[in-house]
Amino acid sequence: MKLLIAIIMMLTAVAASADTGSAKKKKGKTVEIYGHAYDAFTKGKLAPFITLMGSDSTVIDTVTCYASETRSFSWYNFIVPRIEAKYILKATLEGYEDCYVDYELKDMGRKYQMEIPRILMKRKDDEGMRNIDLEGVVVTGTRVQIAYKGDTVVYDAAAFNLPEGSMLDGLIRQMPGAEIKDNGDIYVNGKKIDNLLLNGKDFFKGDNKMMLDNLPYFTVKDVRVYHKTSEKSELAGREIEKKDYVMDVSLKREYARGYIVNSEMGAGTEERWMGRAFGLYYDDHTRVSAFVNMNNVNEDRRPGGDGEWKPSDMPRGLLATRQTGISLNTEDKDKSVNENMNVSLTWKDADNVMNRMSETFATEGNIYKGSSSASRSRNFNFNISNGLFLKKAGLRLYTVVYGGSSREESSQRDSTSGTQDMNSINRLGRSKNRHVSISQDLYWFKELKWGDCLSFNLSGYYFHGKPNETYGSSNIFYSAAGESDKRNTFSEAVSDKYSYYGEAEYTFVLPSRWRMGSGLSYRQEYGRDRNSHYRLDLLGDDRYEEQWLLPSTHDSLMSVLDAGNSRFVSTMERDFRAVLRLSRNSDNGTVNITIPVKRTDERMHYMRMALDTVAQRSYTAFEPYASIYTYGKNPISLRYDLDVFQPDFLNLMPSTDDRNPLSVRLSNPSLKRRTRHKGSGQMTFTNDSTGASFYVGFDFLFLHNAWGTRTTYNSFTGAYTYMTDNVNGCWSGSLKGGWQCPLDSRKRFRIDFSGSVKYERSVDFGVAYDTDADVLSKVTNIYTRLNGKLSYRRGLFSAALVSKLVMRNSRGNLDNMYGIDTYDYQYGGNIQYTVPGTGICLATDINMFSRRGYSSGKMNTDDIVWNAQLTRSFFKGCLTAKLQMFDLLHQLSNVRYVINAQGRTETLYNCIPRYIMLTAAYKLVKKPKKK
Incomplete structure (x- = not known):
């Protein structure tokens, strides 16, 4: 406090x-x-x-x-x-x-x-026919990659050297200070982008990869990064809340009206294939786009990049994706009504193989476990969203419908050993599920005559999960006893949930642009879950062993119900919340201090075995929030959050889950709530004359009554018993910074450097042999990351030298935990060059990835990864042929390494093989006739 x-x-x-x-x-x-x-x-x-x-x-x-x-x-x-x-x-x-x-x-x-x-x-x-809405500027001499205009960072797309056929992701990966994560999240100067926009408007909001993978690079004029007024502030006509940090992709003027179609198809060795098509219609007030994307390469990085091919960043497994969607954004001429609709359908077929070695720190000797697994899953998801924005009425409506289904088959082999071999297990599994949800949000804002404001927010949510069915077959062999435990199981889960929420807030206007808001809200949520578990092996019929069959009658199935692991739960939760908010919002910055108090009442009907009871609990949470943001040329951000997490009510009920005899989970009715203090800050400095920028930031996290895991190990069978309990002493803090600038007056040479240091104190319960002894394992981790890049660009030639270093240093208090120091480092470079007179563009990158300090010698490796691409356009750029060569030296792998207070784990996943692919891309551009 x-x-x-x-x-x-x-x-x-x-x-x-x-x-x-x-x-x-x-x-x-x-x-x-x-x-x-x-x-x-x-x-x-x-x-x-x-x-x-x-x-x-x-x-x-x-x-x-x-x-x-x-x-x-x-x-x-x-x-x-x-x-x-x-x-x-x-x-x-x-x-x-x-x-x-x-x-x-x-x-x-x-x-x-x-x-x-x-x-x-x-x-x-x-x-009358003069074009008055000029958006371009005349540029002479060498184009500048990055410029600063007030609080806006502008990247000129024409200043980057990209091969024909590149998509938006290729451009962003080359932009100084920009980074794209595997899930599509974008960071600029270490700060996450809230929304990726197309000409100032949403495009499949929340799924950046839709635009990254499908918008052709040749359509882009520039990319701008700035703080954008939120929808609520647009309704109010002034800043009433923090602006969003956005990346806005501006199309070239010739694509502002008319339409474009871009398509590409390709086939390669190792049965690799891809195909995609993208269409866009645009005028002054309407944008319609549609796309289809299919591939089995599980990869969106391109040769000629900065070496993001390092093994630890490789996507897991083999993945075939088929995706299609449509986006519509339209507004009236008065710009008072805006409609934004997005529809997407996605099919994924994943083939994953995993090998894992783990070491668990224990009081009487560390425990080692080896496992391997393979799975094949097929998923389908659909997402429909629609946003209606009525500025004159002060109204915003947002609807989302989401659903899907999945099927999976899996196999797994495990073995556990300590001072001697304990057990081994073989598992087979099959599952399928379906689900659908719908949500609706309505926000209304009204400015009163005297300047105060009144707002209402209403929302509702419904979820239905159809029977999720899971079949499992396992065979456990206990080495010490020389006995086997064979089981064949079937599980069925059905869930329904609804919630609705209402909030009213009145805001007083104070002097000097300050505002004070007071609000009341109410939320009600109801959920019902039925989980049934059956032991088919108890039927005594060989037909039900690994055949994924069920008895023909309901009575036969109920006769093998595992009552101890089956349950029915219905919950009702009601929240009453009062909030006092003091804020100051302007074009230059935002200050916000929010003091909320929430009262929650929960009621649960719980049925498990002979227990049929109704339980209730109530609690009050105080979760304040404070922040300050500036949006000027050198923005500053400071933020602090206090969050309180209550244990799941269901997990407080007395229960023992022993469906897996080697992993028994006990509930803990005495588990206390967890409190998290979280803060961050960042300052960015830019220099217009030199084109340089520098940022520095920090983060901290402190947990009170963190949730650890008490673990007891049976030294005879090799079985674990787990129970969640509170532990203190967990915290972390980090410092980060970056600097990038041109090195010469013509800005041909540019240096980009960034780094971070994170100190993490992890505390958890040590694994105890055959006892409930309270032994704490305390591990200190220091993570150091350094990235450096020197690039050169002149005309059609660009090149870069890249280096990266990741260090992990760990120390623990247990006698059997030795110090761990691992180093992952990379060095290499890339070149892109268009040969004059031929139109052939060459893009290639070669990098050495090295690992040191791992316990397994197989992981202390030096892998040199080389990729290349040749591109040539025909028929005035309408047709582009591309030859892509991935991992020419066959060195790629996928390794993950994790260490905490419980132990350490080294995991190897399968990934795409090296391949060569030939593609052909076609584009059609239709521009309006000049009058």
């Missing part, structure tokens, strides 16, 4: 000092009046010269309207005395008739901003 109070006082002091500085500049009470300017016919944004005059036409002030390059609006403002008055605004712009707007300032209440009616300008007759 002292930490929370200190952080809140610090943030308040920072904000107060900023207010004091600004207050000194103002004399008397003022109010901001602002407005927008558009073409009267097309409603396109304009940037006219605005003159503010009094009612007697006396000039008071002038300003040029700002037309956003990344968003579809323009904006201007004036600061005037806070008194009722009449004004005349005059707008002038070449090619347009002068426009006059009368405005009366009144009914201000406590408002600090007042909106002027839109300025709608008419074109002059002789300029």
Whole structure:
């Protein structure tokens, strides 16, 4: 609590000092009046010269309207005395008739901003066909890869050397300071991008890979990174909450109207294949796109990159994906109504093989386990979302329908040993499930006449999981006793859930742009789960052994019900929440201090074996939040969260899960709640004249009453018994930073360096032999990461030298845990060059990946990975042939390494084999006719 109070006082002091500085500049009470300017016919944004005059036409002030390059609006403002008055605004712009707007300032209440009616300008007759919504600039000389315009980072797509046929992901991977994770998350200067936009609008929101994998690079004009006004702030007409950190992909002007079609097909060795097609129609107010993507390469990285091919980053297993989708975004000419709909269908066929070695730290000698598994799964998912945005009504509606099904077959072999061999086990499994969910969210905002605000939020959710069926067959051999335990099982799970939520908040307008909001909310959630487990081996019929068959009658099935591991649960949860929020939002930054108090009442009907009971519990949670963000040229962010996690009510009920006799799980009715303190901060500095940027940041995490695992090991059978219990002493902290800048005046050479150091203190219960002894295992981990890149670019030639280092240093308090120091390092480079006169583009990368310090000698390796690609376009760029060669030296593998207070694990997964693939890509561009 002292930490929370200190952080809140610090943030308040920072904000107060900023207010004091600004207050000194103002004399008397003022109010901001602002407005927008558009073409009267097309409603396109304009940037006219605005003159503010009094009612007697006396000039008071002038300003040029700002037309956003990344968003579809323009904006201007004036600061005037806070008194009722009449004004005349005059707008002038070449090619347009002068426009006059009368405005009366009144009914201000406590408002600090007042909106002027839109300025709608008419074109002059002789300029009717002039293009007025210019979005490009004339560039002479060498193109600059990265530029800073206020709080916006601009990457010029034409300044990067990419092979023909590249997609958006290839461009972003080359951008200085940018990084794409395997799941599609994007980071710029160490900070995660909240949304990936296309021309300022959502495109399959929440799934970046849709655009990364399917938007052709040749359509992109530039990529901009900035802080974007949220939808709620757009409804309010001013900043009322933190802006989103977005990456906005702007299309070239020739693709702003018309349509494009881009397709590619290819086949290769090792039975590799791929195919995709992408279509986009775009005009001033509507965008429609559709795509199809199919491949079995489980890979989206390209030759000529920075060596992201290191084994620890390889995707797991073999994966064939088939995906299709459509996206629609449209708005009216007044930009007051916006509709955004996305539909996607995905089929995945995964083939995974895993080999694992683990060492568990124990009081009387470490325990070793080896395992191998193979699985084949087929999944289908669909996602339908629709967002309706009504600005004049202050209303936002968002609907999501999600569902799918899956089937999986698996096999597994395990063995456990300590001072001697304990057991071995063979397992076979088969499962299938189906599920569907629907959610609806409604948000309404209303600004009252005197400046205060009122908002409502209503949402609902429903989930239904059809019978999830799982068959399993296992054979355990106990070495010491020389006995076997063979089981054949069937499990069935059915679940239903619904919830609804309502919130009302009233916000008071305070001086100096401060706001104080108070809100009340209510949430109700009901869930019902039935889990039934059956021992088919007890039927005494060989037909049910590994044949995935069920008895023909219900009575026969019920006769082998494993009552001790079957249960029926229904829960009702009600939350009452009150919140007090103090905030200050402007174009330059946001301060937010949120103090919520939540009261939760839970009721559960629980049935298991002879136990049929109704349990209840209630608790109160205090989870404050404080943050400060600035959006200027050198942005700063500070954030602190206090989160309280209650144990799952179901896990507090007395139970023993022994479906797997080698892994028995006990409940713990005495388990306490877990409290997490989490904070972060980052500062970024940019220099427009040199094109350099630097960032530094920190993170910390502290857990009170963390959830550890008490583990007892049976030295005779090799079986484990687990129970979750509270433990203290877990915390972590990290420092990170990065620097990138050009090294010469022509900006041909560029250096990019980043690194981080993380200290992690992990505490858990040590594994005890044949006893419940309370032994704590304390492990200290230090993770160090360093990345360096030196790149050169001139004309059609680009090259880079890359180096990376990851160090893990671990020490523990147990006598049988020795120090562990592992090092993964990489060095290499890449080249891209288009041969003059031939049109042939060569892209290649070669990197050495080395590992040291692992317990298994097989993992201390040196792997040199070489990839190459040749590209050639024909028929004025309409047809592109591409020859891709992956892992030419056959060195790729996939290894994961994890160490914590319980032990360490080294895992090897299968991955795609080396292959050569030949593809052909075709593009068709249709532009509107010039009038």
